Amino acid sequence: MTHTPLGIEGSYPLLYLIWLLPLAGAVILWTFGPQLRSLGGPVGAALVGTAFVAALVSWNDATQISDKLGGAHAPMVSWLPGFAFGLLFDRLALVWTLIITGVGFLIHVYSIGYMSGDRAFARFFAFLNFFVFAMLTLVLSDNFVGLLIGWGLVGLASYFLIGFWFERPSAVAAARKAFVINVLGDVGILFAVIVIVTKVGSIGYGDVFGNAAQAFTSGELFVVCLALFVGCAAKSAQVPLHTWLPDAMEGPTPVSALIHAATMVTAGVYLIARCAPLWTASAEARELVGVIGALTAIAGAVLGIAQWDIKRILAYSTMSQIGYMIMAVGVGAFSAGVLHFLTHAFFKAELFLGAGIIIHNLADEQDVRRMGGLRKQMPFAFIAMLVGVLAICGIPGFSGYFSKDAILYGTLQHGHPILYAVGVITAGITAYYMFRLLFVTFFGQFRGNVDASDLGIRHPDSGTPGQAARLAHEAEEREHHGSGHAHAPAWIMSAPVAVLIPFSIGIGWLAIGGENSPWQTFFAPVFPAAPATADVAPIPELLSGVIVLVVVAAGIALAYLRYGTKAALGASVARLRAETMKMPPVLVNRYYFDAAIDALFVKPAAAAGRFFGSFVDPVVIDGGVREVAHSATWLGHLFRSFQTGLVRGYALYLVFGVACFVVYYAVIGAGK
Amino acid sequence: MTPSAFAVPIENYIGLSAVIFFLGVTGVIVRRNPLIMLMSIELMFNAANLALITFAKAWVNAAGHIFAFLVITVAAAEAAIGLAIVVVVFRRAAHVDVDEIATLHG
Numbered sequence: 001m002t003h004t005p006l007g008i009e010g011s012y013p014l015l016y017l018i019w020l021l022p023l024a025g026a027v028i029l030w031t032f033g034p035q036l037r038s039l040g041g042p043v044g045a046a047l048v049g050t051a052f053v054a055a056l057v058s059w060n061d062a063t064q065i066s067d068k069l070g071g072a073h074a075p076m077v078s079w080l081p082g083f084a085f086g087l088l089f090d091r092l093a094l095v096w097t098l099i100i101t102g103v104g105f106l107i108h109v110y111s112i113g114y115m116s117g118d119r120a121f122a123r124f125f126a127f128l129n130f131f132v133f134a135m136l137t138l139v140l141s142d143n144f145v146g147l148l149i150g151w152g153l154v155g156l157a158s159y160f161l162i163g164f165w166f167e168r169p170s171a172v173a174a175a176r177k178a179f180v181i182n183v184l185g186d187v188g189i190l191f192a193v194i195v196i197v198t199k200v201g202s203i204g205y206g207d208v209f210g211n212a213a214q215a216f217t218s219g220e221l222f223v224v225c226l227a228l229f230v231g232c233a234a235k236s237a238q239v240p241l242h243t244w245l246p247d248a249m250e251g252p253t254p255v256s257a258l259i260h261a262a263t264m265v266t267a268g269v270y271l272i273a274r275c276a277p278l279w280t281a282s283a284e285a286r287e288l289v290g291v292i293g294a295l296t297a298i299a300g301a302v303l304g305i306a307q308w309d310i311k312r313i314l315a316y317s318t319m320s321q322i323g324y325m326i327m328a329v330g331v332g333a334f335s336a337g338v339l340h341f342l343t344h345a346f347f348k349a350e351l352f353l354g355a356g357i358i359i360h361n362l363a364d365e366q367d368v369r370r371m372g373g374l375r376k377q378m379p380f381a382f383i384a385m386l387v388g389v390l391a392i393c394g395i396p397g398f399s400g401y402f403s404k405d406a407i408l409y410g411t412l413q414h415g416h417p418i419l420y421a422v423g424v425i426t427a428g429i430t431a432y433y434m435f436r437l438l439f440v441t442f443f444g445q446f447r448g449n450v451d452a453s454d455l456g457i458r459h460p461d462s463g464t465p466g467q468a469a470r471l472a473h474e475a476e477e478r479e480h481h482g483s484g485h486a487h488a489p490a491w492i493m494s495a496p497v498a499v500l501i502p503f504s505i506g507i508g509w510l511a512i513g514g515e516n517s518p519w520q521t522f523f524a525p526v527f528p529a530a531p532a533t534a535d536v537a538p539i540p541e542l543l544s545g546v547i548v549l550v551v552v553a554a555g556i557a558l559a560y561l562r563y564g565t566k567a568a569l570g571a572s573v574a575r576l577r578a579e580t581m582k583m584p585p586v587l588v589n590r591y592y593f594d595a596a597i598d599a600l601f602v603k604p605a606a607a608a609g610r611f612f613g614s615f616v617d618p619v620v621i622d623g624g625v626r627e628v629a630h631s632a633t634w635l636g637h638l639f640r641s642f643q644t645g646l647v648r649g650y651a652l653y654l655v656f657g658v659a660c661f662v663v664y665y666a667v668i669g670a671g672k
Numbered sequence: 673m674t675p676s677a678f679a680v681p682i683e684n685y686i687g688l689s690a691v692i693f694f695l696g697v698t699g700v701i702v703r704r705n706p707l708i709m710l711m712s713i714e715l716m717f718n719a720a721n722l723a724l725i726t727f728a729k730a731w732v733n734a735a736g737h738i739f740a741f742l743v744i745t746v747a748a749a750e751a752a753i754g755l756a757i758v759v760v761v762f763r764r765a766a767h768v769d770v771d772e773i774a775t776l777h778g
Contacts, residue, residue, distance in 0.1 A: 645777025647709075647770045651700045 003202075004210030006142055007073030007090055008066055014058045015074050015087050018097060019136050021051040025129035033122030040122030041115070044129050045108035051132070052101035055094070062094035063522075070525045073142060082202035088142035091526050095338060096139040096263075096270055099345045103262045104132045106496035110353055111254040113493035114360060124164060128258065131157035135263055139270060143203040144193045147271070151189055151231060154264050155182035161259060162251040174247035181244045185234025189271075192227035195220065209277040218282065225278055225285030228271060229292075236268030237319045238296045238326055243593050245319055246303075249311040253359055256311055257352030261318045262345040269322065269341050272329040276527050280332065289330030290411070294422040297323030299591065301429040305436070306587035308457075308580070309366045310355045313437050317392060318348055320426060324407050327419055333410025334527040339519055340403035343508050347391035347400060350500040354384035357493055358441070362448065368440045369455040369576045375442040382442050384497045389438050391504045393431040393552055399508030406511055409544045417538065424551050431555030436563050440576070444569035447576075454573055456580030514541070685726040693719035704769045706758045710751060717747040 025047035029040050036043060061072035071090025078084040089097070108128060115124050134157045138150025156179070163175030193203065199215045200208050216224065232238065237245035248260045259265070272279060272289065279285055300320030307313045321344050328337030358374060358381050359366055375382045391398040394405065404427060411420045447455065510519040539547075562568060568575060589595060692715055699712025721740045728736025762768055 643777055645774030647773070648701055648704070655697055655701065 002207075002211065004204075004206040005069060005073070006204060006206035007071040007088055008064060008069055009073050009075060010061075012058070012061055012072045012074045012087070012089065014054050015061070015072060015089050015140070018051045018054045018058065018101070019087060019133070019140055021047045021054070022101075022129045022132035022136065026126050026133060029122050029126035029129060033126060036122050038116070038121060040125045041108070041112035044125030045105060045112065047129060048101055048108050048132055049105040051136075052098070052105050055097045055101055058089060059094065062089045062091055065525055075142075082197075082200075082204070082207065083145070084143065084204060085146055086142045087140045088205065089140060091522060092270070092273055092338070093139050095342060096266075097136065099342065100132060100135045100139065100263050103345050103349050103500075104128075104258060106499055107254050107258040107262075107349065107353070110257075110356070110493050110496040111252075113490070114254050114356055115252060120164070124161075124252070127157060127160045127164065128255075131161065131259060131264070135267070138267055142205055144189075144196060144205070144208065145203045147274075148186065148189050148193055151235065151267065152183075152186050154235070154267060155179060155186065158182065158248070158259050158264055161255040162248045164251055164255065168250065171250040174244070174250040178244040178248050181234050181241050184241065185231040188227045188230025188234070192224050192231070195224050195227065205274065209275075212278055212281060218284075221278060221282045222284045225275075225282050226288070228275060228278075229268075229285070229289055232268030232271050232289075232326065233292065236265050236322050236326060238268065238292050238323065239299055240593060240597075242296060242300070242319050243590070243597065246312050246315045246590070249309070249315050253311065253352060253356035256315070257349045257356065260315065261348040261352050265318060265322055266325065266341045266345070269325040269329055269337055272326065273334050273338055273527070276329075276334050279330070286330055286332055286414075290327050290416055290419050291330075293323045293325070293327030293330050294419045294426075295323070296320070297327060297426045298422050298429070299323075301426045301433065303587060303590055304433040305429065306583055308369055310358065310368050310371070310437065310441065311352070311366055313368070313433065314348070314351055314355060317351075317430065317434065318344075320430060321348065321392065324404065324423065324426070327423065328407040328410055331411050331414040331416050331419065333407060333414060335520060335523040336403065336406035336410040338523065339508070339511055340400075340407055343391065343399035343403040343504075346500055346507055347388045347398075347504040350384055350497060350504050351388035351392070353493075353497045353500065354381045354388060357381040357384075357497070360493070365448065367457060368437060369457060369580070370448050370450070370452070371441045371446070372444045372448075372572060373442070373446040377446070380494055380497070384501060385438065385442070387501050387504050389434045391508075393434055393556065394427060394548065395552070396549070398505055399503070402508030402511040405541075405545050405548060408548055409541050412538065412544060420544075424548055427548050428551035428555040431552040432559045435556050435559035439559060439563035439569075440572070443564060444572045447573060450573055454577060456577040682726060682730055686723060689719045689723040689726065691719075692716075692722065704771050706754075706761070706768055706770050709770065710754045710758070713754070714747060714751065717743055717750075 025044050029036065029044055033040055058072070064071070071088060071093070073086060073088050075084055075086035077086075108125065111124065111128065115121055118124060131154065134150055134153030136150075138147055138154055141147045141150055159175045159179040159182075162178050163172050165171045166175075196208055197203060199220060200211050202208060202211075212221065230241075234241045245260060245265065249256055251260070279289070297320045300316045300318075300323055304313050304316035304320065307316060321340070325337045325340045325344070328334070328340060358371065358378060361378060361381075362371065365371070387398070391400040394401040408420055408423045408427070411417075411423060510522075511517045514520070563572075563575075586592070696712045696714075696716035696719060699715065700709050703709055703712065721743050724736040724740045724743070726736075728734065728740075758768065761773055765773060
């Protein structure tokens with residue numbers, strides 16, 4: 001193995017500041033939460049904000065290039081040869097760090113308003129800070145083991161935050177589900193790390209990428225990529241490991257915005273972009289990841305049509321959009337995938353925070369059927385959501401247009417026309433269900449006072465203790481929020497959204513200019529160039545853009561015809577009821593993924609558990625132990641019977657023994 | 673090499689030794705008075721001594737004599753300890769029947 005340097009080595013004290021400030025925040029808030037009370041939120045936000053400023057100040061460290069090496073590399077400790085730990089702050093890490101701390105900061109500020117009055121206010125911010133720290137560990141690590149540690153910590157932070165309202169059984173179940181699936185992904189990455197260490201003998205990114213060609217056969221490389229992708233699929237909610245993401249909406253809305261939309265779920269995109277040299281070298285891995293990404297994109301989008309919970313609609317759209325990103329980085333269009341990460345982080349955070357404002361103001365109502373006409377009541381939320389919807393649909397001028405276009409054209413450039421077609425169709429479906437969300441929520445009449453059954457709302461698990469507990473808890477939360485309004489000014493929730501709006505529109509403009517755009521120039525030194533042979537797209541980029549636009553317009557038009565016309569809005573109650581009734585079961589049951597996982601893994605595991613609990617443990621294991629004890633007792637009883645206490649008896653045994661010896665030697669002697 | 677000549681045949685010495693030994697064994701097993709048992713044990717010792725000395729004389733080998741002295745020493749020690757135990761037991765139990773002293777039975 002030859003050592004390959006990774007970046008320009010130095011001490012970079014600011015890097016440690018970026019990395020450790022959120023950890024300090026988590027420790028402080030966790031330790032002194034009760035004393036800080038309502039100060040906990042501002043303290044947490046300030047620390048993350050400081051980390052963001054430090055990241056901005058370090059911009060030049062990350063972008064510096066000398067002798068083909070890019071970025072700042074701060075080695076920390078070396079454990080064994082090949083096991084050196086340090087921080088890497090290159091252009092890729094910079095993008096992620098800015099989003100994690102920047103959007104993270106905005107969401108911290110928003111949470112000060114959203115969570116005000118919650119009993120565990122400081123604990124919430126301790127978890128949020130801990131999450132930011134975990135994510136930074138993942139992104140800033142210069143080696144696979146550090147990445148794995150960050151990967152696991154992020155899963156843990158996600159578990160804490162999804163289950164934040166742990167009095168709700170459904171939140172606890174969702175947190176557990178997310179954690180289990182995420183750990184499955186951790187195991188995949190651990191496996192990849194083991195193979196890498198065995199083959200390469202080093203965990204550093206530079207060493208691994210520099211020696212990959214000599215160290216791995218193409219089959220081994222595919223195995224490594226596959227194992228890494230298991231981790232990506234679990235963290236980034238790719239089919240078939242996506243089922244935890246919609247359930248994760250049980251967490252508070254800022255959590256959904258920060259973790260389950262903007263940052264954590266894009267860790268898979270980061271990992272593939274970071275391991276671009278591996279993926280570039282393995283055509284099979286590119287194929288697989290591209291197909292899974294496209295599958296996730298369209299599967300999530302189709303499910304988005306069938307949802308009524310505003311956060312679940314956004315959750316499925318997140319899944320779908322991450323499918324786009326994974327597809328892009330999978331086929332090799334790395335900079336397009338990362339651009340979509342960047343634009344998505346802004347517009348999806350904005351959508352979630354906008355939805356959060358609605359949910360907050362409607363006393364925790366999340367069902368879009370019980371909304372309607374909110375445009376006049378909440379004009380600010382409407383504008384925010386409108387910008388987000390236009391961006392996610394890819395309307396020209398908005399950020400999503402540029403990134404989605406880059407991804408779709410990238411699939412063509414890398415020779416995947418089928419994935420392109422799936423992507424275009426997904427864009428149409430996305431436009432449809434996002435405008436459906438917009439029309440149902442903001443137009444027509446307010447339906448919050450309409451009886452639930454008139455809207456066709458059935459609580460599938462109403463009457464179960466869990467549901468009852470949840471409803472009771474929600475009522476209680478409402479009271480908390482009621483008291484919270486008094487001391488949480490509205491601007492503290494609006495301001496972060498207002499900051500996000502211009503970014504949702506303008507961040508995509510970085511990609512204007514094709515090959516010479518600021519974005520492409522920025523990432524030119526990072527990602528390997530696409531294979532030249534596949535670099536011929538059958539249609540020009542302009543035509544591709546027009547095709548996408550036509551499909552998107554068709555989706556919007558369909559949504560308008562079904563939900564937006566005067567007739568549709570006038571009869572919205574009846575129409576929504578009819579749609580609820582006619583919803584295909586396959587969509588309502590989310591393609592039966594949960595049922596299949598339940599039948600394939602959960603039920604057999606539970607049956608095995610019962611078998612072991614009722615038979616193996618009490619009968620085989622306990623029985624074995626008992627038998628050992630019994631036989632010892634039995635032997636004791638046997639030997640006890642010889643111990644008569646009669647000295648003369650013992651003498652008799654002695655004589656008998658001696659007699660035996662005598663007879664024995666007499667016989668032996670006679671034999672000789 | 674044949675054993676050196678004796679006035680009395682060597683079988684008689686060995687036979688006497690065996691008789692005394694079995695008297696001792698019978699005494700230990702049959703009698704319940706510890707003093708009698710100790711005396712029987714002494715009998716066994718002396719039977720062994722007789723045999724040792726007989727063989728020493730017969731094979732002209734001093735080892736047998738030496739062993740006999742050793743046995744006498746051990747017998748003396750044994751008698752001292754045995755009598756001491758008997759005295760202690762008698763003080764506690766006020767009777768001297770070994771079958772009654774069976775507190776260590778299982």
